[in-house]
Amino acid sequence: MTTISPAPARSGAMAADLLQAQLKAAHGIDADVNQGDGDALVSVWRDLVVWCDPTGSTWWWRTGRRSTQGPRKGRRIYRFASTSDVTTAAQRIACRYADLQRPQSDRPGAASPGDPAAVTCGSPPPQP
Template identity: 45%
Template sequence: MIRPPTLFNSAACRSAELLHQELRHDGVSADVHTGYGLALVSVWVGLVIWCDGERFWWRTGWNADRRRVIYAWHPATDPRGAARRITMRYAELRSRQTFEPS
């Protein structure tokens, strides 16, 4: 029997909320969105963290030779460690941001 995808994954939501709290503790604003078995933590342009309840993963770059996105991942059982890594990525992305005067 084929089952439709689960729309809600409580483990993913719980893990994303814990990550959200840790990021807020580090002074990083984020939003949490859930659905279709995943939770997303939206931090900055180009920095969205996905969670399935077992791991967090996010885009870190581009491999031009293979023409593929490069991802980092971290176990969802360690939201503090993930938050530290994501905070460093956030700082890196913000430092690259240039603002044009109006």
């Protein structure tokens, strides 16, 4: 597996470029980087956009699931990763990309809570 050197990012744009390179080198995934006004996004696939904070320290993206309990029931669930670990972040994003490649009925979000099919790429199962 190819790994891009995890040099510390100094901006969201630098972090986005680093992630884009890692996704291509290690997973063969083409992605586009979009920048403006200090924000940077990595567009990987439909419903998979990775945001980079302006300081270049964190990436986050939607998991495709929603919360199932509590006062915030129904809100989108996000996954976060530090830009200091581009390898792990790219692996997690590649797993989400693979989920999106499957038919919608086969995706983890379509499975009932506790169903083993709801667990992919090392993600914990959704809470009932």
